[in-house]
Amino acid sequence: MSRTRSHEIFQRALQLMPGGVNSPARAFGGVGGEPLVFERGEGAYLIDVDGNRYIDYIGSWGPMILGHGNEQVRAAIHAAVDQGTSFGAPTERENTLAELIIELVPSVEKVRLVNSGTEATMSAIRVARGFTGRNKIIKFAGNYHGHVDSLLVAAGSAAATLGVPNSPGVTPGTTADTIVLPYNDPAALAAVFEQHGDDLACVIFEPIVGNMGTVIPKPEFLAAIRELCTKHGAVMLMDEVMTGFRVALGGAQQLFGVTPDLTTMGKIVGGGLPIAAYGGRADIMNHVLPAGQVFQAGTLSGNPLATAAGIATLSILKETNPYPRLEQLGERLMTGLAKAAADAGAPYSVARVGSMATLFFGAGTVVDWDTAEKSDTERYADFFWGLIDRGVYFPCSQFEALFISVTHTDEDIDTTIAAARASLQA
Structure with missing residues (x-):
């Protein structure tokens, strides 16, 4: 060969x-x-x-x-191209994709479209901190949430493969408020909540890990995250960039019957084009500018080509099961x-x-x-x-x-x- x-x-x-x-x-x-x-x-x-x-x-x-080169997705992209590639202004397709996400993902009441999974997790953590007024976050070793400075600690994916779990260029200050715990360990999670519960803004996690290989969560682990976040007023932030629309139409949260407060989505949501999203409870999402004070913006967010591909992909998944x-x-x-x-x-x-x-x-x-x-x-x-x-x-x-x-x-x-x-x- x-x-x-x-x-x-x-x-x-x-x-x-x-x-x-x-x-x-x-x-x-x-x-x-x-x-x-x-x-x-x-x-x-x-x-x-x-x-x-x-x-x-x-x-x-x-x-x-849907495989490479799906005809319906390609047709949707071609139709969008004929109308222009980017406006930096609202389009109806943004509404349509948002409506689909809200319909299909059980926990999402409002959603914001962004350009990548990294941008989604970065933004969602900022919103969780703005909503709670707290600084500290919990993540789990081997969970990869994009190349966000505060999350590039004990990361999986390419960082694990290349043996660089803590990247040069990430300052101690940016990770000082990140607590790293072992995945699937409810006792360790409970102990940290006992010590830092009043300071924790959120727990971010992959509901099925894909970035240290596929790792399946224990039911008691998911239950502990939900229970402890509710008890201590922290945001349960489920990273479904990989699992969203992959393991079930409503993602891992639908499959496992767990309701997070915020969810990040990517990959399938754009049907192969660069788009992602974060969303969740309306009272939390209403803290995002311009409804609230938490800043997040993007010139190409809700890009017409990406929304067209995403609408086509999610519609096919919904219709064909x-x-x-x-x-x-x-x-x-x-x-x-x-x-x-x-x-x-x-x-x-x-x-x-x-x-x-x-x-x-x-x-x-x-x-x-x-x-x-x-x-x-x-x-x-x-x-x-x-x-x-x-x-x-x-x-x-x-x-x-x-x-x-x-x-x-x-x-x-x-x-x-x-x-x-x-x-x-x-």
């Missing part, structure tokens, strides 16, 4: 961009070698610049739940991968919720960052390249979730399992 053009383009990129990429998650730091350079996507497939075709399980790190089929595909894939790993004698564990999953190499169930970091990352790297050579594109890190789209077929899944079996036995 030739990758000559990918190599040439990446070598040029190294001279133009730091590390040759515009996001470290693309750098292959967790598996070695050079990243592939892609030319186009078609349904469940990606085609690189050398003409190699891969079954794609990244889906642009989550947004492409693909989640039972995605559940079937996820079960078929991960059952097959688990059997392939077992037959190869590779210690492993599997974590999956719907169409979001991880195959961990290493003994024991992964429940937090301490257990995740014990994974055999070298074995994963060998596995990853074995799949690449067999036409399957998996996450380029043990600490990233894979995603399945509605365009994947049973044949795609079976081909992937066969490729995994061959890679593990090579």
Whole structure:
């Protein structure tokens, strides 16, 4: 399988961009070698610049739940382009997308559109602090909430992959009010609330972690967050940038029956274009300028192209209810991968919720960052390249979730399992 053009383009990129990429998650730091350079996507497939075709399980790190190049989404974008690309003024599509979000996400009464998941979490924390008049926040080790200074502490995702959980350039002052706790540990959370309850503005968390690999929350952990936030007047801030519209139409909060005070959304909400949102209780959201005094703004927020893509994507999900089929595909894939790993004698564990999953190499169930970091990352790297050579594109890190789209077929899944079996036995 030739990758000559990918190599040439990446070598040029190294001279133009730091590390040759515009996001470290693309750098292959967790598996070695050079990243592939892609030319186009078609349904469940990606085609690189050398003409190699891969079954794609990244889906642009989550947004492409409808597959690449969905006709209805493309048509919506084309129609929006014909009317102009940005106005810096209100459009009706902003209302339409906001109405869809409020309809579909149980806890959201009002919403603000922004441009990225990072911007959403940054803004939501500011609102939580403005609403409560408090400074301290709680986050959990291995949860990644974007490259916000106050949250880039014990982060997962690319920071974990590259071994830089605390970034240079983040000053002690910006993280002084951030308390980091182990995920899935209600006792540790209760102890901090006991000590700092009156000073805590919010608890921000991933309801299903995707940035140290897929990690599933314990019911008692979610219940503790809700109970303690309510008792102490802190804001429960659920980061559904990854899980929103992915694990259920109403996100993880609908799936688990948990009602947060604020929610951040991204990825699927824009159907592959750069848009995100934060929203929640009206009394909290009414603190955002111009209704309130908490400042947040953005020139391209609610961009006409992104809102068009988001409306089309959420409308399709609402009308077609693909989640039972995605559940079937996820079960078929991960059952097959688990059997392939077992037959190869590779210690492993599997974590999956719907169409979001991880195959961990290493003994024991992964429940937090301490257990995740014990994974055999070298074995994963060998596995990853074995799949690449067999036409399957998996996450380029043990600490990233894979995603399945509605365009994947049973044949795609079976081909992937066969490729995994061959890679593990090579």
